[in-house]
Amino acid sequence: MAYKVAVVGATGAVGREILKTLSERRFPVREAVALASGRSAGAEVSFGEDAVLKVRDLDRYDFSGTDLALFSPGAAVSAVHAPRAAAAGCLVIDNTSQFRMEPGVPLVVPEVNPQAIAKRPKKGIIANPNCSTIQMVVALKPLHEIAKVKRVVVATYQSVSGAGKEAMDELWSQTRGVFVNDPATPEQFTKPIAFNVIPHIDRFMDDGATKEEWKMAVETRKILDPDIQVIATCVRVPVMIGHAEAVHVEFEKPITERQAREALRTAAGVTLLDTRDDGGYATPLEIAGEDAVYVSRLRKDPTVPNGLAFWCVADNLRKGAALNAVQIAEELHRKGLIGPQAS
Missing domain, CATH: 3.30.360.10 (Dihydrodipicolinate Reductase; domain 2)
Incomplete structure (x- = not known):
């Protein structure tokens, strides 16, 4: 199964690295969406060697139908938009500090505690730890x-x-x-x-x-x-x-x-x-x-x-951020926890 995947903060250093890592590791992406603030809308970012994505305005984006979102926009932005994405049925992996210590939000390093995501979290958000x-x-x-x-x-x-x-x-x-x-x-x-x-x-x-x-x-x-x-x-x-x-x-x-x-x-x-x-x-x-x-x-x-x-x-930027987030996504994929059938 392949997924519709959004990368939030796609114009930043970590966001670009997430897109690169998704492509390099051949994560099953059916459609990739690059999201950032309105001032970056219309910019272009690379996805793999050949694909170029036009950045879309995060404030205007409807997460309905998006299976997975990898967030790296800053804690204040995640605080607003990660719950909005989760409420729309999109599973969120957040790379900011916003949700790491929140009860009910797994904080995951796949080589260390993959058991923390044995099931889809009720809040729909998984946190990526500090680098x-x-x-x-x-x-x-x-x-x-x-x-x-x-x-x-x-x-x-x-x-x-x-x-x-x-x-x-x-x-x-x-x-x-x-x-x-x-x-x-x-x-x-x-x-x-x-x-x-x-x-x-x-x-x-x-x-x-x-x-x-x-x-x-x-x-x-x-x-x-x-x-x-x-x-x-x-x-x-x-x-x-x-x-x-x-x-x-x-x-x-x-x-x-x-x-x-x-x-x-x-x-x-x-x-x-x-x-x-x-x-x-x-x-x-x-x-x-x-x-x-x-x-x-x-x-x-x-x-x-x-x-x-x-x-x-x-x-x-890789194991400390992008790679760990993608490895979490891979673990979720292996366990069948992404997509509407897993809700």
Whole structure:
């Protein structure tokens, strides 16, 4: 069976990547619809190598008859239009933060908790987790099955593409400005991002954590295990695509490096690249465009009982967003949960 599929936010970096991924993975699309704000209506976006879609106005679009919608337009837009789509019988996969922690909305990483979508959700919405959470839980899942994760301390190094196209443009223009002595005023970030790192992603909360850091903690518990304690420090770095994380894990019982390596080597969605040689590790530059979560620098953490440390890297536009959403769609397709017959 093939479906009528809408991509909301189709002109953005993630929306374009969703269209590309749907085509690359040959998801059964009968008809593809590109949706965005009224100011983008009439623009064209690619769908596969040959097809070009004319962008339609989201505000005017009737979701009746659309089987599946993949949303990535920003939380405020999803808050309005995702429930509208679901009410029309369209199953929604939302990539924003709007519904992730809402009761009754599954938060899914297919390699980690596919059981969360054993049936079609009553609200008609499935949430895609935060990009940094996705890559971390993919790496943690096979280790958690061996020794049960107790506590995670993580520092992220997040590329500017996580903040959208305008943020990527700002890094480009500021980098150029440094070389031509034309400094630019920050607009997308609180401080200059070129040749800098900024320990601030999303808004600050009352306890001093940022919303991004809070997301990593609560989402990890919802996806993997409600008892896991997480403290994160999320940092924006002058990289175009690809998030990296330094992860320190304390387990409830002993786990050896050898056990961890074997588990990661065979885990779905993980590539272990760790030779302990110069260059024997993954970096954002080389994994852009790749689907896997790359794990490197695996070693014992002697500062806590049953501790391990590792480095993980993933393309935030693919596994951190578009690919994970399409994998959710594939899981729904396999389980026969898309379309009016599944309502």
